[in-house]
Amino acid sequence: MITSHNGPQPADFTDVRATNLAVVLRFVRESAPCSRADIAASTGLNKATVSSLVADLIDRRLLRETGLTENRVGRPATMLVLDGSPYAAIGIEVNVDYITAVAVDLKGEELLNWRRAFPGGTSSAGQAVAAVAAIARRAVSRMTKEARQVLGLTVAVPGLVDVNGSVRIAPNLGWHDADLGGDLAKALRDPGFPVLVDNDANLAALAECRFGPHGDVGDLVYVTGEVGVGAGVVMDGRLRRGGHGYSGEIGHIEIDPAGPECRCGRRGCLEAVAGIGAILAHTAPGAPPAELEAELDEVVRRAGKNDPEVLALLEAVGRGLGKGVAIVANLLNPEVVVLGGYYVPLGPWLLGPAQDEMLRRSLAPAAGGCRLVVSTLGHRAAALGAAARVLDSVDSGRLPPRP
Amino acid sequence: MITSHNGPQPADFTDVRATNLAVVLRFVRESAPCSRADIAASTGLNKATVSSLVADLIDRRLLRETGLTENRVGRPATMLVLDGSPYAAIGIEVNVDYITAVAVDLKGEELLNWRRAFPGGTSSAGQAVAAVAAIARRAVSRMTKEARQVLGLTVAVPGLVDVNGSVRIAPNLGWHDADLGGDLAKALRDPGFPVLVDNDANLAALAECRFGPHGDVGDLVYVTGEVGVGAGVVMDGRLRRGGHGYSGEIGHIEIDPAGPECRCGRRGCLEAVAGIGAILAHTAPGAPPAELEAELDEVVRRAGKNDPEVLALLEAVGRGLGKGVAIVANLLNPEVVVLGGYYVPLGPWLLGPAQDEMLRRSLAPAAGGCRLVVSTLGHRAAALGAAARVLDSVDSGRLPPRP
Known part of the structure; x- marks a missing residue:
């Protein structure tokens, strides 16, 4: 019989203080302003331990005290907030x-x-x-x-x-x-x-979990919309990198065996069917990378004016993208798939057909509850x-x- | 800013004893025979705590003492093994x-x-x-x-x-x-x-992790080879179920847009291309489910005799299966993909073409180190x-x- 990975992990007791410092720091990140008593009550750490940990964190200027006191019965308490200004x-x-x-x-x-x-x-x-x-x-x-x-x-x-x-x-x-x-x-x-x-x-994907508007979502997949298309896979609240760190290579999954040739040498890859290059191959063939952003602005402008050629192109790209998203929905059942990069400005035209394909191709009803959205973080993600x-x-x- | 899922979790202190009982039980499962001192040394729990936990586990007949003592310097120690016989x-x-x-x-x-x-x-x-x-x-x-x-x-x-x-x-x-x-x-x-x-x-997939021959593998995908085809996804040592518990629905991912109609109403799903039904549709069309096992025995027999029709069929099914496995390899980068059910007796003919497709279609070199094997647990998995x-x-x- 082999090691079961499903049991609880014994705590490494040499790391207890580091872990507890992290627990306090994270609690304040999520709950500030809060008192030492709040920290003790919510984390289960005893008050003396919390005081010592907080002193250490203040010393490192990771936390600071504010003048505020809570409006409550009993002794007023000094409130803590994140510092980190240095x-x-x-x-x-x-x-x-x-x-x-x-x-x-x-x-x-x-x-x-x-x-x-x-x-x-x-x-x-x-x-x-x-x-x-x-x-x-x-x-x-x-x-x-x-x-x-x-x-x-x-x-x-x-x-x-x-x-x-x-x-x-x-x-x-x-x-x-x-x-x-x-x-x-x-x-x-x-x-x-x-x-x-x-x-x-x-x-x-990490950025979406930390800075995005997704609430307490534990299962999220981020799809990059650059010249390359890749995915970041978060399941049960953590990035899942796979055995060698190569998870999320959605860009070279075959979407259409009769599709265009891909830069990787294969045919009909998601990247070739629904990457940004697939759009520009039609609207601005041969444009150098430096002009990619300007060319895409032009695509957005033409789509905004209901240019039928561009609308048909974006509909087809959206459907191709949806085939890829459907694979993700079937295999990983994420709560949300976030489209990033250049997919963000193109979202108004891509999201509809992509969502339609995702729903049609998912075995679970309503794509297993998966929502398809564009990133609010844009190119900074x-x-x-x-x-x-x-x-x-x-x-x-x-x-x-x-x- | 939203809750970060990536920080450490504060321990729930009401569960400490349950957690520690589990830690001891699991340590003995993996390291038996072992002494109380071994448990203390490896888990970081102190010796008095270990003695109390072990007494509880012996009381519940989850552990038992053996007469053995370790051959070592100092006082001989009573060794512990799993009991669980009741x-x-x-x-x-x-x-x-x-x-x-x-x-x-x-x-x-x-x-x-x-x-x-x-x-x-x-x-x-x-x-x-x-x-x-x-x-x-x-x-x-x-x-x-x-x-x-x-x-x-x-x-x-x-x-x-x-x-x-x-x-x-x-x-x-x-x-x-x-x-x-x-x-x-x-x-x-x-x-x-x-x-x-x-x-x-x-x-x-849980059975493969606990009873299979995969060593300390944390990233494993199990693919069922029954009339239906489904997958169980283990990443970082745990089953990843997705947002609503529907992860692993690989059977209805489109593998071949020109492929046969699937029972789900779509076309060219992995299940329709490479499920057991796809084989029997050729060799024994219309056979009732009760005869499925006998009909597959016949397929194995014919393949063993190098029947060219059956060999060509299994080659095609293996390639279709490999396209599905390639999607898994690209998206999840597992260390091993285990083929189960009826794929086990068909393994000698399916594995080669499936592996070939997996390697051809993976972006990472050597499919990111992914091994494709048949289950040793057979239909009991x-x-x-x-x-x-x-x-x-x-x-x-x-x-x-x-x-």
């Missing part, structure tokens, strides 16, 4: 046609949000490292000027990233086996904070998720050193 | 052409294993309840004669089972909104143990998993009352 988490996304950088504080408030055109599809991995390093240095420098300590930097990449953070393949960037994290840390001259690399769809991954590691108890 | 967990599978019943003890040793033909495809839900109740009564009676307390009974059903155990749709059984668990508990006259209902593929679900609830700390 900290910043940086997220960067590198993609086929742009680089995005964001920074957030511990509360998730956005501190900066930059986006610039970048010819990712025609640059080498070395050129990408240089470009990412340049924008990272500027972001770090801005945070330092604001007297913030950078907790970490994560880079989102549209491709297979293994569990160690190596980019195995990024088809639309033309990268193979690139140690982006290592190269970037070198380019930043050992910056003194962790530099991580992760898949863009995974990170965007992956970079925000990259920053969220830094915050997650703080929330898991890896606290920054005392400032 | 208990039994019963699992029953009802399917289109058979009912299977198994019982196992706490160690997972098989106590009984019955299989009989049953015309599930043409019976009403009421007739199925009567048939399941009859076999359940006989199994309970056998366990009672052996002086075993029945810990629980789970029924595996090929269909959508919601999180409350109601069968929403079982397409190949023709059931809609059937409260099988409730009806069965009534038919058994409130038997004094829990009666649960779950999806057959989910339970078979779902029923064994049904019994395993009962054991899981013991392992999670829901201990039986003292005998």
Whole structure:
């Protein structure tokens, strides 16, 4: 008989304090303002422990006391809120046609949000490292000027990233086996904070869970709408990466055996049928990546004017996308599928036909309750998720050193 | 900002003893024979706590002491092993052409294993309840004669089972909104143990994790090879059921838009292309379900004699199946996909072409490390998993009352 994975895990008692610090930090994140007594009552930790943990968190400027007292029977209590003002988490996304950088504080408030055109599809991995390093240095420098300590930097990449953070393949960037994290840390001259690399769809899914409007949803799939199409799979409240970290590769599932050839060499892949490239192949064949955003603006403009050619195209792309979403709905039964990237501005035309296909092709009634929506985070989703991954590691108890 | 699902969970301190009992039970399951000191050293629980927990577990006859002592420096220690001899967990599978019943003890040793033909495809839900109740009564009676307390009974059903155990749709059984668990508990006259209902593929996946030869695999997908085709999805060591419990509905994903019509009314579903019915539609069209097993034996016999017609058929079915497996590999990146049911005897002819399609259609090199294998549990997998679900609830700390 093999190890059963379904039993409870014994607690690792060496980590008890880190875990409890994280529990308190997370409780305040979700319930602030709140008192030490509230924390004790809700977490089951005893009051003396809570006081000691809170003192530690105040000392690290992760929490602060407010002057407020609760209006209640008994002694007035000092209220606690998240502080984190001396900290910043940086997220960067590198993609086929742009680089995005964001920074957030511990509360998730956005501190900066930059986006610039970048010819990712025609640059080498070395050129990408240089470009990412340049924008990272500027972001770090801005945070330092604001007297913030950078907790970490994560880079989102549209491709297979293994569990160690190596980019195995990024088809639309033309990268193979690139140690982006290592190269970037070198380019930043050992910056003194962790530099991580992760898949863009995974990170965007994290961002939807942390910053999106989905309430207490535990089962969510995010679908990127860039030149590449990928998915991030959240089940039971956590990102599920699969055995080697390659889950969510929806872009090269065959949707239409008679469909167009895909850049991967196969035929009728979701990406070839319903990726952004499939739209531009009709409206602006041969347009260089740098003009992709402008060309899509033009598609949106023509659709808004009921251009019949564009409407028929978007209807077909929406149906192709819906076939992919139906596969996700049947196999994973998510509560919500979030369409991101360029799918957001195209949502008014894509959502209807996509939803129709999802419903027609799902065995469960009403697609098992799955809602299909567009992201409210827009093109920032992956970079925000990259920053969220830094915050997650703080929330898991890896606290920054005392400032 | 919404609740982050990615932080650590505060422990529920009212459950500490139940959790710790479960931790000890599970440690002994995996490491027996072992001493109280071993348990303390490995779990981090202190020795006095371990002694008290072990006393409780011995009292309930879940553990027992052996005469053995470890050959080591210092005082010889009494060794502990699983007992559980006074208990039994019963699992029953009802399917289109058979009912299977198994019982196992706490160690997972098989106590009984019955299989009989049953015309599930043409019976009403009421007739199925009567048939399941009859076999359940006989199994309970056998366990009672052996002086075993029945810990629980789970029924595996090929269909959508919601999180409350109601069968929403079982397409190949023709059931809609059937409260099988409730009806069965009534038919058994409130038997004094829990009666649960779950999806057959989910339970078979649990059985593979607990009883299969997969080592410490955390990401596994089980695919049923019955008249219906379904999947059970295990990621990060646990069954992932999705938002409403309907995950794993791989059978009605479109594999070939030009493929044969499916019983669900769609066209080219995996089930229609690569289900057992797809084989028999060629070799024995119109054969009644009761003869399904005999007809498949005949297919295996003809394949064994290199009958070119059958070989070509199985090659095509294997390719269709591989297209479905490729979707799973791309989307979930499992370490292993296990083919069960009638796919097991057909494995020698199906595995090759299926693996070939999986490799051709996966974006990740070598299908992301995914291995495609046939189950070693055969037709017992779902029923064994049904019994395993009962054991899981013991392992999670829901201990039986003292005998």
